[in-house]
Amino acid sequence: MNTSKMRHVVVVGNGMVGYKFCEKLVAKQKNGVQFTLTVFGEEPRAAYDRVHLSAYFDGKTAEDLTMAPESWYAENGIQLYLTDPVVDIDRERKEVRSHHGMVVPYDYLILATGSGAFVPPVAGVEKDGVFVYRTIEDLDLIQSYARRARKGAVMGGGLLGLEAAKALLDLGLETAHVIEFAPRLMPRQIDDAGSGILQRQLEALGLNIHLSKSTQEITGEDTIKGIQFADGSTLDVDMLIISAGIRPRDELAKATGLDTHPRGGIVVDNFLQTSDPAVFAIGECAVVHHMIYGLVAPGYEMAEVVAARLMGEEKEFKPFDMSTKLKLIGTDVASFGDPFIAEPSCRTISYENKAKGIYKRINISGDGRTLLGGILVGDADQYNMLLQTCKNKTILPPDPEDLILGSRGGEEAGAGVMGLPDEALICSCEAITKAMLCHEIGENGHTTIDSLKKATKACTGCGGCTPLVKDLIQGVQKQQGHYVRNVLCEHIDYTRQELLDLVKMNSLKTFDDVLDTFGKGDGCEVCKPAVASILASLWNENILEKGRATIQDSNDRFLANIQKGGTYSVVPRIPGGEITPDKLIVIGQVAKKYGLYTKITGGQRIDLFGAHVGDLPLIWEELINAGFESGHAYGKSLRTVKSCVGSTWCRFGVQDSVSFAIEVEDRYKGVRSPHKIKSGVSGCIRECAEAQSKDFGIIATEKGWNLYVGGNGGSKPQHAQLLASDVDKETCIRYIDRFLMFYIKTADPLTRTATWMNKMEGGMTYLKAVVVDDVLGIADELEREMQLLVDTFKCEWKEVVDNPELRKRFAHFVNVPEQKDPTVEFESLREMKRAKEWK
Amino acid sequence: METLLADKEEITWYLACRAEDVPADGGACVLINGHQIAIYNFARRGEWYATDNECPHRQQMALSRGMIGSQGDEPKVACPFHKKTFSLQTGQCLNDDGYQIMTFPVKVTNGMVYIGVE
Numbered sequence: 001m002n003t004s005k006m007r008h009v010v011v012v013g014n015g016m017v018g019y020k021f022c023e024k025l026v027a028k029q030k031n032g033v034q035f036t037l038t039v040f041g042e043e044p045r046a047a048y049d050r051v052h053l054s055a056y057f058d059g060k061t062a063e064d065l066t067m068a069p070e071s072w073y074a075e076n077g078i079q080l081y082l083t084d085p086v087v088d089i090d091r092e093r094k095e096v097r098s099h100h101g102m103v104v105p106y107d108y109l110i111l112a113t114g115s116g117a118f119v120p121p122v123a124g125v126e127k128d129g130v131f132v133y134r135t136i137e138d139l140d141l142i143q144s145y146a147r148r149a150r151k152g153a154v155m156g157g158g159l160l161g162l163e164a165a166k167a168l169l170d171l172g173l174e175t176a177h178v179i180e181f182a183p184r185l186m187p188r189q190i191d192d193a194g195s196g197i198l199q200r201q202l203e204a205l206g207l208n209i210h211l212s213k214s215t216q217e218i219t220g221e222d223t224i225k226g227i228q229f230a231d232g233s234t235l236d237v238d239m240l241i242i243s244a245g246i247r248p249r250d251e252l253a254k255a256t257g258l259d260t261h262p263r264g265g266i267v268v269d270n271f272l273q274t275s276d277p278a279v280f281a282i283g284e285c286a287v288v289h290h291m292i293y294g295l296v297a298p299g300y301e302m303a304e305v306v307a308a309r310l311m312g313e314e315k316e317f318k319p320f321d322m323s324t325k326l327k328l329i330g331t332d333v334a335s336f337g338d339p340f341i342a343e344p345s346c347r348t349i350s351y352e353n354k355a356k357g358i359y360k361r362i363n364i365s366g367d368g369r370t371l372l373g374g375i376l377v378g379d380a381d382q383y384n385m386l387l388q389t390c391k392n393k394t395i396l397p398p399d400p401e402d403l404i405l406g407s408r409g410g411e412e413a414g415a416g417v418m419g420l421p422d423e424a425l426i427c428s429c430e431a432i433t434k435a436m437l438c439h440e441i442g443e444n445g446h447t448t449i450d451s452l453k454k455a456t457k458a459c460t461g462c463g464g465c466t467p468l469v470k471d472l473i474q475g476v477q478k479q480q481g482h483y484v485r486n487v488l489c490e491h492i493d494y495t496r497q498e499l500l501d502l503v504k505m506n507s508l509k510t511f512d513d514v515l516d517t518f519g520k521g522d523g524c525e526v527c528k529p530a531v532a533s534i535l536a537s538l539w540n541e542n543i544l545e546k547g548r549a550t551i552q553d554s555n556d557r558f559l560a561n562i563q564k565g566g567t568y569s570v571v572p573r574i575p576g577g578e579i580t581p582d583k584l585i586v587i588g589q590v591a592k593k594y595g596l597y598t599k600i601t602g603g604q605r606i607d608l609f610g611a612h613v614g615d616l617p618l619i620w621e622e623l624i625n626a627g628f629e630s631g632h633a634y635g636k637s638l639r640t641v642k643s644c645v646g647s648t649w650c651r652f653g654v655q656d657s658v659s660f661a662i663e664v665e666d667r668y669k670g671v672r673s674p675h676k677i678k679s680g681v682s683g684c685i686r687e688c689a690e691a692q693s694k695d696f697g698i699i700a701t702e703k704g705w706n707l708y709v710g711g712n713g714g715s716k717p718q719h720a721q722l723l724a725s726d727v728d729k730e731t732c733i734r735y736i737d738r739f740l741m742f743y744i745k746t747a748d749p750l751t752r753t754a755t756w757m758n759k760m761e762g763g764m765t766y767l768k769a770v771v772v773d774d775v776l777g778i779a780d781e782l783e784r785e786m787q788l789l790v791d792t793f794k795c796e797w798k799e800v801v802d803n804p805e806l807r808k809r810f811a812h813f814v815n816v817p818e819q820k821d822p823t824v825e826f827e828s829l830r831e832m833k834r835a836k837e838w839k
Numbered sequence: 840m841e842t843l844l845a846d847k848e849e850i851t852w853y854l855a856c857r858a859e860d861v862p863a864d865g866g867a868c869v870l871i872n873g874h875q876i877a878i879y880n881f882a883r884r885g886e887w888y889a890t891d892n893e894c895p896h897r898q899q900m901a902l903s904r905g906m907i908g909s910q911g912d913e914p915k916v917a918c919p920f921h922k923k924t925f926s927l928q929t930g931q932c933l934n935d936d937g938y939q940i941m942t943f944p945v946k947v948t949n950g951m952v953y954i955g956v957e
Contacts, residue, residue, distance in 0.1 A: 525906040
């Protein structure tokens, strides 16, 4: 290292932005150090997270809030002086002098002095019991003073002021007031109507809000006793926190003759350079583009720009998007674009729901084509989508109110994948965004999953994004004006629903019959399991007979779930999660005998992992002899009906949820469907069985049962919707029969009930009309068809165990059936075993 | 495993299994000289194929348990793990260019299946 060539950078201020500058410069110098760094900080602590300062009152320690420990500075060769502010800059000699008398020369000087709390010139601000809300020291003082205070107030109704007011309540004060000079809360972010909604939420928490109040004097002898307002009114308080805005710390810059703004702040150009080319200013002390950026994100960007320019990179600080979304004491508050632009410069659409505490406003260009900005209070779920629409100047739909209200056709606007923003990560394994996929689909004609996989690698990792990608393909094609029929594949030019009807009318029972009659070619891994599912849903014959074994997906073909390494897992049915001690013992004995890893599943049963394919019939023989049945964990069919213990034991339960769960599980077990089906029964409104996250869920009421449908966990969780309330068991079962059969007959392959309902024209209203009101006149037929499936149920595993021909198929090597796959390897794990990791 | 005959192209034919051991329009795995080979009875086309049993994507011994079918006129098998599909004629992976499996000639005589290994 040649120290003579090394240039020296001094950073004045060790706040978040000053720290971020150090971090960025250190990172950029990984391939060769060109600069040494000295940092001066006024506070006794190294930089900490001031944005989350209020968390200090929730138990976060100063250490938790620290950006990087002091050791980090030492490890990176940074000389850090704390409790030692710079007091003088000599620009002629290019050196700074600190409070303790340190004199350090610089080649480049970075002013990151930030801001202090703005204290308005009101008489009495010097009294005891008056605080600002800026540093950890301030919070310590507030905390200790609050112990002997009963009534507190905060001057300032911005983000920080409201957080401070909440903190006063949390510190045990009896009353907390918020005093705002403007006629509304958070005047920089939201409008009057939004403020109104926010105010109600805050008042519900116990805060007293006073708007349009100008403070004239703080009264009391040496200690604050109250506040006198300009309108003559008064307020008795024991303490006051002033949070009335920020004042850029420009005194040092001013003293050394740098250009500063009349209203405060160090004036810099687009490169953050002050009137002295060797001196830069970043963060809240800088005035750039004629404004102070009072958020941390633009401050970080300024740090990046200066660090980059010192390293010789071309970079400029561009006007920064000030859109924000934050959670304010439990209430979402967001604003984006130009939130305040008003008519006639734009068209404004707003929605207000006082009961739910929701306010939404969007500002649309005069021609109705683009979104200019908006405000969301109480529900900011649409923030990302709206921000993207605004930033990208996306052309709006003809009814732009759908953006905040949802379409009133029954389907939620933007619930589908087409409503996601372009940069939404669809495939997180390969980091592929919606925009990348849309481009490949729309511009490059990759309109099948396979060709998209090749072009983008999407769906090649965990595969969890495949349904989303399929929806995207359809969505993009629809957008391009193509009429899309979701036909099965190249071999069968029918949708699943059409094919099911055709197969039924023609009484076809094998794959070859179906392909010969309605398809072409030899079939594939897409149409084979789809036809297998249709045949099972219609006729319920054993899925491994009449040549049907080889059209099943691997799990169905071996009636077990294939796992990493090629072994299988075994799940016996445990209806409703109820099991006798004797049966538990059998499961333990079987697991021990065959060396299986055992785990309790999310569906209240027991999964036995690591079974060799050849052992499956032996394992099942023992389980069946003990009274177990197949759990169909491998099938696109009913999995479990989860239950809470209900009124038989629980002191809250109003109905016997376990018995009903067992009844329901026994009724629908083995029914093959387009995708797996999960259910749950809860014995009271506390909903311990989480029935509302299931394809169909039942919750006990005082009068009967509430039936919910279309819930889902998984990658896109969705609550089930109420289909019928306070019905008796028989009615409940009849509705489930109709619901499931309607789903089985009309859903696309591998589509869960939630997705099926999301795509349904008319949504829940239509479904209710079909299932409850029977507007199509098919209810009897649906019930009959379901009853056939219930009546023809047979345990598949019992049939295999009892049939030597079927049993023979469970061998790894057909030429040496007694030999197990020698490549299967396990590793030990907590007294059991696990599959060896993929190579 | 008996060695039957070595013909001119220096292919050695191994007896693999009985034809009935491989389900129609499906696959089964045989062990030949310590090598796992998947045999497919493509009954719909009246053809037999054989490939490596190992799917190169995650090195899983699973192709014999995969579904077979066609893409255009190309016969193929889909790995049950992540649905990589391979041509039964060339062994080329059809939905990910990076992968290739070995294929072997198959003869069925008198109800017995033979695999040719060079």
